[in-house]
Amino acid sequence: MGQLRWTYLDDGGTHYNVGLFHGERSGHVMLYVNSSIVLIDFSILDTKKYSLYIGEELCDVILEKKNGNFAYGLIPDLKADTVLNRLRKKRRLSDNIKTLTFGFFLISLIVSLSACMINTVS
Numbered sequence: 001m002g003q004l005r006w007t008y009l010d011d012g013g014t015h016y017n018v019g020l021f022h023g024e025r026s027g028h029v030m031l032y033v034n035s036s037i038v039l040i041d042f043s044i045l046d047t048k049k050y051s052l053y054i055g056e057e058l059c060d061v062i063l064e065k066k067n068g069n070f071a072y073g074l075i076p077d078l079k080a081d082t083v084l085n086r087l088r089k090k091r092r093l094s095d096n097i098k099t100l101t102f103g104f105f106l107i108s109l110i111v112s113l114s115a116c117m118i119n120t121v122s
Contacts, residue, residue: 006074010055011084018054018074022063031061051077056084 002022009015021030022044031039031050038052050061058080062073078085 002070002072004072008054008059008074010057014055016054020061020072022070022072029063058082
């Protein structure tokens, strides 16, 4: 039986215990977050992906069949249109604007100082 457990830590510092049980012969799948069962599916004998929210983060649980065996993954979906991903995009844009503003200020300062030094030497 495939049995995995992940600890997911969200941006606010909250810990989530995510567990997966996958029967090798039956293919039955059970997924839980903390102590609550969030998904039960039957006869999963090939690759499958489930999406679920863990706190405010949309995550994909992937069951991938490779060479007759299953590999499992828990991956945050950073591309989906969710509230958290929109906030991240705004934060990145704000950070980029701040970086460009600081860079422009720094270059302006260097050019000004260089011009003052040239005028002082002349």
